[in-house]
Amino acid sequence: MSENLKKGTGELFTNVDPDKMRAFVREKNKKMLSKITTVKEAVEKFVSDGDYVAAGGFGGVRIPVAVIHEIIRQGRKNLGFSGHVSTHDCQLLSAGECFDRCDAAYIVGLEARGLSSNARRVFQSGKINVTEWSNGALSWRFKAAAMGVPFLPIRSMLGTDTFNRSAAKEMLCPFTGKKVAAVPALYPDVAIIHVHRADIYGNCQIDGIVVADDDIAKAAKKVIITTEKLVDNDEIRREPNRTVIPYWTVDAVIEVPFGSYPGNMPGLYFSDEEHLSEWLKVEKDEQLFKEFLEKNIHSCKNFSEYLEKNGGMEKMNKLIQQEHLLK
Amino acid sequence: MTRYNNMELMITIAARTLEDGAIVLVGTGVPVATAMLAQMTHAPDLTILFEAGGVAPLLPTMPISVGDSRTTFKSLKATTMAEIMEFCQTGMVDYCFLGGAQIDKYGNLNSTIIGDDYKKPKTRFPGSGGANDLASLCWRTMVVTPQNDKRFVVKPDFITTPGFLEGGTSRVDAGLPKDTGPYRVITDIGVYGYHPETKEMMLLSLHPGKTIEDVKANSSFEILIPEKYDMTTEPTDEELEVLREKVDPTRVIIGRG
Numbered sequence: 001m002s003e004n005l006k007k008g009t010g011e012l013f014t015n016v017d018p019d020k021m022r023a024f025v026r027e028k029n030k031k032m033l034s035k036i037t038t039v040k041e042a043v044e045k046f047v048s049d050g051d052y053v054a055a056g057g058f059g060g061v062r063i064p065v066a067v068i069h070e071i072i073r074q075g076r077k078n079l080g081f082s083g084h085v086s087t088h089d090c091q092l093l094s095a096g097e098c099f100d101r102c103d104a105a106y107i108v109g110l111e112a113r114g115l116s117s118n119a120r121r122v123f124q125s126g127k128i129n130v131t132e133w134s135n136g137a138l139s140w141r142f143k144a145a146a147m148g149v150p151f152l153p154i155r156s157m158l159g160t161d162t163f164n165r166s167a168a169k170e171m172l173c174p175f176t177g178k179k180v181a182a183v184p185a186l187y188p189d190v191a192i193i194h195v196h197r198a199d200i201y202g203n204c205q206i207d208g209i210v211v212a213d214d215d216i217a218k219a220a221k222k223v224i225i226t227t228e229k230l231v232d233n234d235e236i237r238r239e240p241n242r243t244v245i246p247y248w249t250v251d252a253v254i255e256v257p258f259g260s261y262p263g264n265m266p267g268l269y270f271s272d273e274e275h276l277s278e279w280l281k282v283e284k285d286e287q288l289f290k291e292f293l294e295k296n297i298h299s300c301k302n303f304s305e306y307l308e309k310n311g312g313m314e315k316m317n318k319l320i321q322q323e324h325l326l327k
Numbered sequence: 328m329t330r331y332n333n334m335e336l337m338i339t340i341a342a343r344t345l346e347d348g349a350i351v352l353v354g355t356g357v358p359v360a361t362a363m364l365a366q367m368t369h370a371p372d373l374t375i376l377f378e379a380g381g382v383a384p385l386l387p388t389m390p391i392s393v394g395d396s397r398t399t400f401k402s403l404k405a406t407t408m409a410e411i412m413e414f415c416q417t418g419m420v421d422y423c424f425l426g427g428a429q430i431d432k433y434g435n436l437n438s439t440i441i442g443d444d445y446k447k448p449k450t451r452f453p454g455s456g457g458a459n460d461l462a463s464l465c466w467r468t469m470v471v472t473p474q475n476d477k478r479f480v481v482k483p484d485f486i487t488t489p490g491f492l493e494g495g496t497s498r499v500d501a502g503l504p505k506d507t508g509p510y511r512v513i514t515d516i517g518v519y520g521y522h523p524e525t526k527e528m529m530l531l532s533l534h535p536g537k538t539i540e541d542v543k544a545n546s547s548f549e550i551l552i553p554e555k556y557d558m559t560t561e562p563t564d565e566e567l568e569v570l571r572e573k574v575d576p577t578r579v580i581i582g583r584g
Contacts, residue, residue: 160500179502209380
């Protein structure tokens with residue numbers, strides 16, 4: 001029976017051994033120290049060429065845009081990344097040609113808005129090493145890492161080409177004899193996550209959907225947090241049940257208001273659909289796209305300049321009103 | 328001329344399959360329009376889930392993303408993707424709604440690549456997203472799609488999401504939970520189910536004005552035509568009014584015809 005069990009042929013890009021992570025975590029400084037820095041410094045210090053990066057949020061919702069822009073500006077190359085519903089984040093990293101391998105569950109699309117022609121060009125070039133997964137599989141891979149176990153048995157992916165192109169393995173349950181897919185723990189080198197509020201130590205609270213960010217923060221070796229609002233430690237302690245990410249996982253904290261723009265930030269501002277449409281449109285013309293990236297990313301000294309160039313506070317107020325269904 | 332376009336017809340027919348009290352997991356576009364229409368007509372206690380973490384929102388408008396703020400508007404819970412998938416894996420979710428670039432006679436779906444070279448595909452699509460999990464784990468998979476012979480293919484270039492795999496018992500043999508699988512395919516031509524044993528796609532009802540010739544001409548594989556099949560009941564004025572005025576007033580979806 002067991003010789004009939006299948007294995008996916010996709011490449012496994014990351015370490016699966018939980019003892020390696022335990023050894024790493026043991027050496028981490030667990031003192032409650034200030035992690036305050038700048039986006040520029042955080043990327044310089046914590047994101048290296050070749051690193052495997054996981055972005056939090058959900059594609060166009062609560063995404064760490066400021067850090068991704070900085071990764072592009074600093075010209076990081078040969079990154080690995082997890083396409084766990086990566087929409088605008090995948091579009092950005094494709095624009096910067098920052099990665100050469102990808103665990104893909106959802107890539108190149110922006111959901112109902114359409115497909116990114118540039119991200120498609122990158123993924124159709126043959127230059128990217130892709131391993132397929134489902135969203136559930138990637139969520140559970142992060143969960144396995146966050147649990148400190150080498151894999152989790154799951155009941156999806158079986159029987160499909162998604163499985164065949166993944167790095168999962170079929171196994172028989174030792175209790176029931178049922179066939180399950182074993183999905184390996186995913187320990188990223190760096191996680192980049194945008195949250196609603198954090199203190200200087202990196203205790204983070206998220207409003208609305210958490211997606212996989214609780215697990216991603218625990219799974220990653222290094223964690224960069226951008227936060228809409230920096231709050232006093234007392235505010236975290238007042239409602240500790242709202243804390244999603246504890247300080248000891250976090251390496252850098254930066255206050256970036258509107259840091260999910262042009263994505264949605266639940267409870268604060270809606271996505272800028274005009275700007276996202278423009279992205280999809282300019283990508284179709286190589287020269288226009290080059291100019292667009294120069295204007296919106298490369299020539300910006302920081303994230304506020306990007307916001308200014310796209311309507312500043314007037315635009316942000318509109319998005320706030322849209323979020324609250326005021327218009 | 329007819330009182331409705333193909334999109335309005337498909338959404339209306341699909342909405343009728345969702346019974347009150349069921350739990351349905353939807354994506355943006357046609358699926359969410361379908362669930363909203365069902366909720367605003369015959370199924371007020373239909374519970375809507377979104378894979379990003381939204382549980383039972385009272386949707387004010389159609390979301391743009393399955394994770395945007397609308398998916399948790401007045402919701403019961405805002406959670407993680409893993410927990411939503413775990414609801415599916417524990418058997419709690421009755422229906423999911425999916426689409427794809429290609430579908431075969433066993434209801435297998437392709438949303439990954441077009442072309443025969445995986446490493447350098449002619450066209451790259453998003454991939455599974457949550458589709459593979461939903462179709463593996465929810466009890467009944469619904470597909471709403473326009474029908475033509477490019478979409479209804481003999482062999483998909485990639486099986487992203489499982490239908491009945493190779494038919495017969497192959498789905499259960501692969502290890503997928505028993506009694507799950509494709510349930511209905513609703514197109515602009517008819518409504519299809521699956522043969523109880525062979526698991527091949529089978530005509531259940533033909534839409535007004537459509538013929539068996541239309542069914543055959545718009546599929547590259549042979550669709551089973553039983554001796555007896557129904558004629559689809561047309562959308563009612565009430566269904567169309569709710570769809571146009573409450574579900575999709577800006578015609579984002581139904582405007583696609």
